Amino acid sequence: QVQLVESGGGVVQPGRSLRLSCAASGFRFSDYAMNWVRQAPGKGLEWVAVISYDASNEYYADSVKGRFSISRDNSKNTLYLQVNSLRTEDTAVYFCARGECSTSCPPDYWGQGTLVTVSS
Amino acid sequence: QSALTQPRSVSGSPGQSVTISCTGSSSDVGAYTYVSWYQHHPGKAPKLMLYDVDKRPSGIPDRFSGSRSGNTASLTISGLQAEDEADYYCCSYSIIYSILFGGGTKLTVL
Numbered sequence: 001q002v003q004l005v006e007s008g009g010g011v012v013q014p015g016r017s018l019r020l021s022c023a024a025s026g027f028r029f030s031d032y033a034m035n036w037v038r039q040a041p042g043k044g045l046e047w048v049a050v051i052s053y054d055a056s057n058e059y060y061a062d063s064v065k066g067r068f069s070i071s072r073d074n075s076k077n078t079l080y081l082q083v084n085s086l087r088t089e090d091t092a093v094y095f096c097a098r099g100e101c102s103t104s105c106p107p108d109y110w111g112q113g114t115l116v117t118v119s120s
Numbered sequence: 121q122s123a124l125t126q127p128r129s130v131s132g133s134p135g136q137s138v139t140i141s142c143t144g145s146s147s148d149v150g151a152y153t154y155v156s157w158y159q160h161h162p163g164k165a166p167k168l169m170l171y172d173v174d175k176r177p178s179g180i181p182d183r184f185s186g187s188r189s190g191n192t193a194s195l196t197i198s199g200l201q202a203e204d205e206a207d208y209y210c211c212s213y214s215i216i217y218s219i220l221f222g223g224g225t226k227l228t229v230l
Contacts, residue, residue, distance in 0.1 A: 035219065044123070044224035045158075045166065045209050047217075059218035100171055104218050106156035106211040108177070110165040 002026040002109040004096045009114030016086055020114060022079040022096030030054070030074040033099030035107050036081045038092035048094070049081065053102040064090075086118045124149065124210055124222035131228040137198040140225045142210030143191060148220055150191035154213035157186060157195045159206045160224075166209065170195060197227070205229045 008020040022034070036048040049060045049070040058070050069082040079096055093115050097107030125143040132138040142149060142157075149155055155173045158166040168177050173193060174186040183199045193212070197204055210222040 037221075044207075045160070045211075045221045047211075047219040047221055050218055061217070095165065097166075100154070100156070105154045105213055106171065106219060107166075108156075108168050108171060110167075112165050 002098065004098065004109060004111035006094065006096050006111045006114035009094065009116045011117045011119060012086055013120050014086060014088060014118055017082070017084045018086065018116060020081040020083065020094055020096075020116070022081075022111060024077045024079065024096075024098070027098070029072075029077040031102060033101060033103055033105060034070075034072060034079045035097045035099055036068075036070060036079075037095045037097050037107065037110075038090075039095070039113075040089070040092040043092075045095075046092075050099060050104050051079070052104070057103065059104055083116070086116075088118050090116065091118045092116060122217075122220070124212060124220050126208075126210060126222040126225045128223070129226045129228065131230055132197075132200045133230045134200050134202065136200050137196060138200060138227065139194050139196045140208055140210075140227070142193045142195070142212075142222045144193075144212055144214075144220065145191050147216050148191075148212040148214035149188065149193050149210075151215065152213045155186075155188065155193045156211045157184075157193075158209045158211065159204075160209060161206050169208075200229055202229050 093113040
């Protein structure tokens with residue numbers, strides 16, 4: 001069965017960086033687009049970024065463009081999110097989610113999420 | 121980056137039907153088949169309930185149905201059950217923003 005397991009969250013000071021990882025199993029990772037979606041405390045789901053199946057295309061939400069970078073290693077079945085210049089408003093649970101297609105499309109399967117807290 | 125518009129809350133009694141709307145534009149909901157709905161219990165992973173506007177993944181009961189009219193998609197839950205109480209989100213491909221989520225709707229089963 002499809003499994004997505006995020007890691008790398010934690011408490012970090014404003015302006016610092018973090019790298020989130022998502023280990024995928026149970027499907028052919030290299031066939032699917034992958035997304036990062038976040039949920040701030042008390043707020044709704046916010047799409048963050050998507051990367052196509054072959055990493056040839058990346059798209060970002062305006063709120064993170066220029067600060068976050070999505071990448072993938074198809075040989076390791078792993079998705080990454082490099083988060084730089086963190087702000088307090090980036091505090092959220094970050095979910096890794098498989099796209100239902102190979103390029104840019106809504107997610108179907110989701111991980112349990114990893115919490116990032118930005119605080120001084 | 122505008123979110124798709126959903127009602128903040130809906131409610132219904134067990135056995136009744138409720139409908140949650142999701143309004144976007146001709147650049148997203150109204151133009152593409154990539155419209156999905158998720159059920160989210162706090163602290164858990166969101167769960168796909170419908171994809172491609174009206175398709176149900178394996179294991180999702182036919183009490184959950186989807187439709188679209190113009191720029192508005194809808195999720196209807198019939199025969200409400202206590203375990204349906206959760207937050208529901210719509211999501212669409214957008215030619216402008218790539219992926220958009222709705223603001224979420226809290227369903228209360230009275």
